[in-house]
């Protein structure tokens with residue numbers, strides 16, 4: 001079944017005056033959806049609002065046509081959530097903790113509970129560690145455990161908030177492959193500040209910054225808009241301010257002691273620039289740059 005999550009005009013101002021969400025509207029269907037944005041953009045605020053852990057000041061969320069605010073228990077029954085911070089893991093075994101969480105999720109039938117837990121432990125490659133305390137797990141194992149608990153009860157909507165932070169490359173790959181497998185039949189929203197996470201996995205995405213959606217669509221299509229407009233050059237670090245003031249500089253990276261810059265321009269900015277194929281990272285930085293210029 002195709003599921004749809006419709007987010008309409010969500011806004012949230014915290015009591016300290018921070019505007020974390022500003023008229024956010026997105027429609028999300030089955031598959032992997034990447035919510036990309038810098039630290040403090042409002043990603044966790046949006047994830048927590050969709051998970052019904054906090055309410056927006058204005059706006060509405062619909063899941064398969066029903067407004068979720070009206071029926072919070074309905075969204076909870078179809079939701080799997082992996083928060084950014086899980087807090088302190090208790091010193092009990094992975095199996096026992098999943099068992100406890102399955103009961104909280106309302107999986108009352110004990111045979112069904114055992115079947116699901118065993119299946120999830122296999123799927124997340126944790127079955128051989130099921131008797132170990134979750135508090136003794138490595139970062140990658142914890143995140144996989146986090147996905148196992150989020151998948152209890154076969155959710156149709158899965159939210160994972162910055163799941164790859166702190167994982168080594170191998171663990172990150174394993175974790176992202178697991179998400180991609182799951183994302184085929186349900187909605188998975190992956191919130192991240194890493195462009196690579198979105199580029200590798202997501203069919204749809206949105207860029208959030210300062211509480212606003214700056215752009216949304218298919219990553220490849222969005223990137224195409226910049227084709228023929230990205231120019232690279234290697235410079236000395238001290239030349240950076242000069243290039244910054246003369247051109248629309250969208251990124252700079254230190255490479256083997258030199259600085260590689262990317263400039264956005266309709267035409268070659270000079271003979272010593274080489275044209276490069278636009279990447280999602282170029283698009284992301286270009287969009288963030290436009291927001292800074294406008295504000």
Ligand SMILES: Nc1ncnc2c1ncn2[C@@H]1O[C@H](COP(=O)(O)OP(=O)(O)OP(=O)(O)O)[C@@H](O)[C@H]1O
Nearest residue numbers: 014016018020037038039040041042043044045046
């Ligand atoms: N409970 C709160 N009370 C006050 N301000 C908050 C609260 N939660 C978040 N904020 C502020 O709202 C803004 C958005 O925060 P949020 O955590 O949603 O962003 P984020 O994109 O998830 O960032 P990060 O990746 O750094 O967690 C930030 O300026 C943050 O300091």
